[in-house]
Amino acid sequence: MNYFKKILRFAGPYRKYGFLNIFFNILYALFSALSYAALIPMLNVLFDKTQQVHTPPKLEGIGGLKDYFMDYMNYQVTQYSGNDPMKGLILAVGLILFLFLFKNIFNYLAMYFITFLRNGVLKDIRNKMYEKIVDLPISYFSEKKKGDVIARITSDVLEIQHSFLSILELIVREPLTILFTIIVMFLISVKLTIFVFIFIPIAGMIISRIGKSLKRKSDRVQKEQGEFLSIVEETLSGLRVIKAFNAESKFFKTFQNSTSRFFKFSNSLLNRQNLASPTGEFLGILVFGVLLWFGGRMVLLEGSLDAASFISYMGLAFNILTPAKAISKASYGVKKGNAAAERVLEILESENPIKDAENALEKTDFNQGIELSNISFKYEDDYVLKNFNLKVEKGHTVALVGQSGSGKSTVANLVTRFYDVNKGEILIDGTNIKQISKKSLRGLMGLVTQDSILFNDTVKNNIAMGKENATTEEIVAAAKVANAHEFIMELPHGYDTNIGDSGNKLSGGQKQRLSIARAVLKNPPIMILDEATSALDTESERLVQDALEKMMKNRTSIVIAHRLSTIQNADSIVVLNKGEIVEQGTHEELMKSQKGYKKLVEMQSFSS
Template identity: 65%
Template structure:
């Protein structure tokens, strides 16, 4: 229950609804008991053949209170029957019972009404906080986690917790109070009979808790497996082209079916144990009632110490305990399951974000002079990608990073933007360590065009406006023209308002990349990072975009990562990397004349 208790802090903003739910649950428990208690006089009217008004009973002592109330009820009933007749008294009593049942069900509705705001409020806040964590975590977090598992936590686990919030309110308020009020009334009617109930309740509770012990563990397996098959589904939808190209449909079908089978097996175990709660508690309750009927019959027919109508009312009250007892058993199982889900949610909520702003970070508005990379070292896991690396990038210059795959080119771009933090050394902009600059203002200085054109299932305009939400139509058109994407945008069915589909799949690879470039152009940042920005373009598109990029980079500081010679041959400084270290740097012609690593790369057509 430790994990679930932590989640309950989300109830605090909705405590008004919780209090109202508790208030109406108390009324429900009270009217539930009164509804059965009111049946006793009705039974006496129907079954009693006594019609003579005797002497009015006199209260003697607390020990004879039950006898006094029974005698008083008999006296007044006979008196009213003689005065108004059997049928009128019966109608009045039935009207009273209907009124009590009406109040009971109205209280139940209002309790559920307020719990709706409570549960859905908790659900909304939990999902908002989880999404906030998901979007703030560094990229490194998702290299270790399955995406589908994260999705499962935001959907299935949160729903499990939401449903259990109501179960807890019922378990600690309505159902226990219904049992308490019923037991108090039963104790008043017959202390001897109630003794049996008190003896049996602990035994019943012990047996039910025994069944529920493994529920949390089983629920954890169910939610984890849901994360696995959601991951397979997400990977399948993202890589459907490759799956079909390699005829791997059967392979992925088997992976999904195996995971789904494990989910099926774990779910069956959990649900069957949970389903045992209701019949087990009812069986135990019926055994109790059977014992009560035997002993109560003895008190009515042999001992003559209990009136028959009171005994029937007592049995109804005893049966009234069964429903809340079943609900408590079911709710306790539900909370045990929710504890497993709460554990998975808290793992995400309490996971440490390693890339955070310092207290009162610098809000840097512009870029004035120099980017300095000073003796940095970085490793993704155990192997260093960069070791004691240094580089200076002056304002307005274009620096190209070249080298074979794994040489550390893209890593430098990731470190400049603080997608990752360096293990050693510093990266400074105008002499200020980027760790002291707020992430928002740091990334506001940079425009990024990556190798993978990452677009969203939205309109062209909204995709472009990511970097500048308030951009005008004229600015959109200008950015599109610079990136040579306006030609195809104006031919789309609704122009800039055309939806481009999931990941922009309604467009060609070249069109997607040109939109990515237009997005960076619209943002108009002082520093531009081009991570193999023209790699997805065909020859014609590349020629169009290359001209636009060159014009765009004239007034900006640019870091260009590329394999194609055309992208970098006009750079002010070409930095050749190998295994995380600089092996050569200079202008294109200078490096060719050296006939070193750069020359070899060009010869091997790595840059051709």
């Protein structure tokens, strides 16, 4: 129930729908009990047992409520029909139709209002999850499979709606229906009602034993669903490689194994779940059979109960079966919903270690420079950077070079605060970046990465990500700086052309120039280029390099370079090896020193 309470917190904004649902459920439950009690006068008319009552009866205490009801109904029948039994029958039938009509109207209204609450909670949980996913650090998702996260925001949230939130429909209506029905049953026969309720706890114990393993089984089903969604996501991302290496059968086998496990777990879960309904129904009919035997004795042998009251009593007993089955089914729903809620709440309650400090500074200007002071950082066990020191003065370009794994991209991740340093500090204008709000820190920076991250949208909207409410003129100007305007105008719909999933309708160079245009439009004082030209051919590289040089004018830039030919004009080149600086200087200075940098340049020149 702890998970249920946490999910119910989302119902706060929709409480008015909850109250309206409760109000109409109370009316539904009341009319449900009365509609069966109204069978008594109709049956009395049919069996010719109606007593002529010519004066209105008086209520003499709660114990005489049944007699008062019977006398009052007989008085109304007498007043309306006189000596014509058909008129009395029409009155009794009319009363029953009236009660059943309003019972169903109230049921509809209760369901109508709870729908807004259920779907509102579903919407808000999904919105909160998406907000959390965007807020959580990149490191969180390096440990999670994307497909599993997608499963949580889709099927798990839907499971919460089907299981947890369906209980909201039952939480008032069914218990009240049972309560009002039991009150009427007690009024008809105390002895028979006590006898019935000896059997109900026994039935409840048997049903509860069936549901004990449902949460565990449901959890396995949902985890396996996340597993095969991850396989689908990876397959779509790497389809070109899978086909190139003829690995279709290998991936199909992995997917087939996952769906086979899902098949097995789902069968086990559903078979256990499906056992609840027939078991509950049989136990209900068993109670019903015992009730017929015991009540029949009271009518036929003891004469302590009249036939019309007994038949109505049987209708009331049947009226308990439906809500009792619904409550039983809902208890299984809670167990299934628990597993889904646990997975959803795991994300919602995950702590983001990269938080804004209290009273974090909103920094909008950049005046002096960036300093990395004695920083050390590790992703897992081994340090990637050790006691690393670097100064980047305003307006200067600093290039980071070195072999793969030397820590170049890590510097970019730390300056943008995608990760926090383990030791030391990073300063911008002398202020620790942990004291600057993340939004304003990243507002000072533009990022162009090796992999051009584009979205399934138009060219215009992809560039416009760089600036809110950007005008068409600003977007075109940014594209021209990035050497992208010409190829954009050759596209079928120009700037309104959809570029496909991840920009797959464009070449690598075109995608990279759109990424640069986006950064140009943002117009930040600090630019971080993470191997921006490493994946391009010579012609594309020349166009992109030209665009980068135009963009970097009068800006402070940190350039992570794979191709050394692109950084020869940098104010300072820093050579990294295993997380430490081994050389630093201009291109000319490092070439004269004839150490590691010169060897790297010669190796690249030789290979090219």
